Amino acid sequence: MASTLYPPAAVARYNGVARTLHWAIALAILFNLFTGIFGESFEDVWASMPSHKATGLLILVLSIARIGWRLLWKRPDYPAGFSAFQRKVAAATHGTFYLLMLILPVTGWIFSSAGKYPLSFYGLFAIPKLPFTKGMAIVDAAHETHELLGYGFAALVVLHIAAAVYHQWVLKDGTLQRML
Ligand code: HEM
């Protein structure tokens, strides 16, 4: 049964490392979705692509750490009131997120390696280019995958935030507290 107390008295939370990584990566991904989708429209004022690329590679490193952590630690159990359907949708969405958090940066890295611009981590140090050059089939495939899955990612983030809002203000089951 979902708790009728609000906020629920005892909510099992994700541990500190999981929470810190969740919010750091969430911010970075929102930044990359924004600059990826809208960057071209304000290019004259701010050329955001170098930051998009550096942030994307930061997301890759943080995501590997996060997935490693997630495999080492058990997620806190869902509240008893969660239906089998809710559990399935949550598991499918979260699993897809982890995949996208790896595929988006890797495809970006592949096709940007074939581009003319050097890759730099916010001007601090050079990021090595992967051995791919213009005209290779994998470069075009990576580019198309990046665009297509980029929009898919944005749609899934909207769904995820809608779910968080629904749990917080409609179901009032303390789900958001698990990640705070
Ligand atoms: C999780 C990380 C990332 C996300 C969520 C993301 C998302 C996006 C999105 C939504 C677009 C717009 C697609 C379009 O309208 O064409 C885009 C474009 C782009 N991304 Fe990423 N990206 C990520 C990582 C990277 C990385 C690591 C690189 C390169 C090192 C990169 C390089 C680019 C480039 C060059 C474009 C412009 C492509 C074009 O206009 O043809 N991205 N990205």
Ligand code: HEM
């Ligand atoms: C924008 C990019 C975001 C990504 C990629 C993302 C990804 C994820 C993933 C993969 C999980 C599952 C954790 C696990 O069990 O391993 C998760 C959980 C969660 N996220 Fe996000 N998240 C994002 C943004 C947000 C935002 C903006 C909110 C709140 C408004 C939010 C609220 C939550 C909550 C409450 C949970 C815990 C769900 C549970 O108890 O199982 N997330 N997120």
